[in-house]
Amino acid sequence: MACRSPMPPQEHPMSRRLKWFIAFDLIVIGILLIVYFAPLGEQRPAISTAGDALLGQELLHSAGCIACHSQEGGPAMAGGPRLDTPFGDFYAPNISSSLSHGIGAWSLVEFEAALRQGVSPAGLPYYPAFPFASYRSLTDADVVHLYQALLATEPVDQASEPHRLAFPFNIRLGLKPWRWLFATTRSLEIDQGSELGRGRYLVDAVGHCGECHNPRNSLGAFIPPYLGGNSLIPGGVGAPPIHGAALLARDWTADDISYFLADGLLPDGDVVGGSMVEVIEMGTSHLNQTDRDAIAAYLLSLVPRGR
CATH class of the missing domain: 1.10.760 (Cytochrome Bc1 Complex; Chain D, domain 2)
Incomplete structure (x- = not known):
């Protein structure tokens, strides 16, 4: 009588599910690491043009800086009123020349990155409530004019009001994939x-x-x-x-x-x-x-x- 070959051992269903679970976790972790370490914005040549604070003062009006970053009856550029949105409440920060609470200690490189790239001096992405997606097309000259005008403002040593956002919009890490999908920091290079x-x-x-x-x-x-x-x-x-x-x-x-x-x-x-x-x-x-x-x-x- 012929002997039958032994049946190969069957993988336990629980073991198979565990492998898929581990693989899924590794994929998620990999995506999160890519998102976390991916650079924000883009490298632009250093700005070499000189700025004019008087021209910058005009831009503070036309670019909406005074309207957004000042409370009615309060000091200029010390922080704006509440912006009520479906994602929560946003507050424009203090951008006076204060060294401790404004932008007085910022370099021109940091200011340009914030204004046109939407990236804070700490390397964190700004929420698109700040219109960097539009400001990305500002000329180098206008960036420096604005920088000089803000440095010439009266310093206001007043902390900015923190945003009050609902979960998951309060997690800044989620802004990176949002930017990949919906925003760019490349200038439109508009011929004036x-x-x-x-x-x-x-x-x-x-x-x-x-x-x-x-x-x-x-x-x-x-x-x-x-x-x-x-x-x-x-x-x-x-x-x-x-x-x-x-x-x-x-x-x-x-x-x-x-x-x-x-x-x-x-x-x-x-x-x-x-x-x-x-x-x-x-x-x-x-x-x-x-x-x-x-x-x-x-x-x-x-x-x-x-x-």
């Missing part, structure tokens, strides 16, 4: 040699209009169409579409836009409300007529598109 180019620079970079007027997905990332309106911005109000097609549909002319940016007066004679009051009073009203006209020309030239 024409009226449309100047307008684009003021809208897309300095004024960061898309931060409020651009629609976003559930994770807070920009989605098309650019400047297509946002139904919910900090404060619980909406920002209308302001691309050319939408403005023309509402019978806005270039003069209407330019006058609106100067005094907040709507074409029908009413006065704007909400957060645009602050944007105009502390920001666009400080622009010269040529720049306001350039913004109007650029906005009217836009058709709905992605960024």
